[in-house]
Amino acid sequence: MTTAASQRSMQFQETLSGWAFISPLLLGFGLFFVGPLIAIFGYSLTEWNILSQRSTYVGLKNYHNILFDNPEFWQVLRSSLIFAGGLVPLNVALSLALALALNKAFRGVIVFRTLFFAPVVTAGAAWAIVWTFLLQKESGGVNQMLALIGIEGPNWLREPDWAMVSVIVTRVLKNVGLNMILYLAALQTISRDYREAAVLDGANRWQIFRNITWPLLAPTTLVITIVTVVGSLKVFDHIYLMTNGGPENATLVLAYYIYERAFEFFEVGYASSLAVVLFFITLGLTLAQWLMKRETD
Structure with missing residues (x-):
């Protein structure tokens, strides 16, 4: 009996110690x-209007307004999906091409890897x-370089x-090194x-x-795709600093x-409803990718 009691006491102490170790993480998560x-x-x-500090319970009114009474939301959602649809495949394809090219031992390979990864640690x-x-x-430097070969570049950030295209490409160049x-x-x-x-088989x-190679990279591709899709849907800094959602709301994505x-x-209440919609869109796309991967296995 004494032995059984001491074992239970030790198990309780170990459990308590375990919870004590993870409690800071759980507290921060909560x-x-x-x-x-x-x-x-x-x-x-x-x-809830943040200026008047008046909050009135309206139930699902905000969601009804978003889905049925606000045509601007669908334009914004379309822009968000276009941004994600352009960024994700370009990012995945370019990162894979760079990885295949730099997965070889040659002089200066470390320098090239560092150069392509450097934008990742650069402030957004x-x-x-x-x-x-x-x-x-x-x-702009881009149009000046194009002028050297006789090409007149467009006004990249002022033409819808x-x-x-400009924000997608610059975002890809920023994060492709991580993937x-x-x-x-x-x-x-x-x-x-x-x-x-x-090779022996011809x-x-x-x-x-x-x-x-490609089938063995499938788990990594799934992780990269999910992370890139989530990142593309919550992009804010590029849009805010480069276009402010313009011109003509062409780059007005959901996060902005x-x-x-x-x-x-x-x-604030309406913005919170939009944030919840963005959360479920992101969750839905993530689950869809996960289920598609399971079906193809």
């Missing part, structure tokens, strides 16, 4: 994630401001057709025996990539629209 998330759901059911605000200057109509590193790590875990066996480079309604129109 305060900075669960708490604000619950608060946003609560605010979304109110009509600084990156966007620099590109804003580079993409100016006449004095080019503004979205490149993830692909590099995955490529270096693939045994060379597969490649050598395929397979060319494309066949090796399509039938061996939430900021606009909350801190320019001071409609």
Whole structure:
């Protein structure tokens, strides 16, 4: 009996110690994630003007207005999906191409890896401001370089057709290095025996990539795609600093629209409803990618 009691006491002490070790993490998670998330759901059911500090419970009125009475929301959602639809495949394809090119031992490979990864650790605000200057109509560096070969560049950030392309490309260049590193790590875990066996069977480079390398990279591709999709839907700094949602709302994405309604129109309740909608859109796309991956396995 004494032995059993002492064992239970030791188990209790170990459990208590375990909870004590993870309690700071749980406290931080509750305060900075669960708490604000619950608060946003609560605010979304109110009509709260931050200037008057008056909050009125309106139930699902904000959601009804977003889905049925606000045509601007659908334009914003369309812009968000266009941004994500352009950024995600370009980012994944470019990061994979860079990883394949730099997954070799040659002189200076570390320098090239560092150069492509450097924008990731660069401040997003600084990156966007620099590109804003580079993409100016006449004095921008991009158009000046195009003029050297006889091409008149457009006003990249002031023409609706080019503004979205500009923010997508600059965002890809900012973050492609991170996905490149993830692909590099995955490529270096693939045994060379597969490649050598395929070469002996007469397979060319494309066949090796399509039938061996790409399938083995599937788990990494899933993680990269999910992270990139989530990041593309909550992009804010690039839009705020480069276009302010313009021109003609061509780059007005959902994250910036939430900021606009909350801190320019001071409609905190309505902005919270938009944030909840963005949360469920992101969650839905993430689950869809996960389920598609499971079905193809």
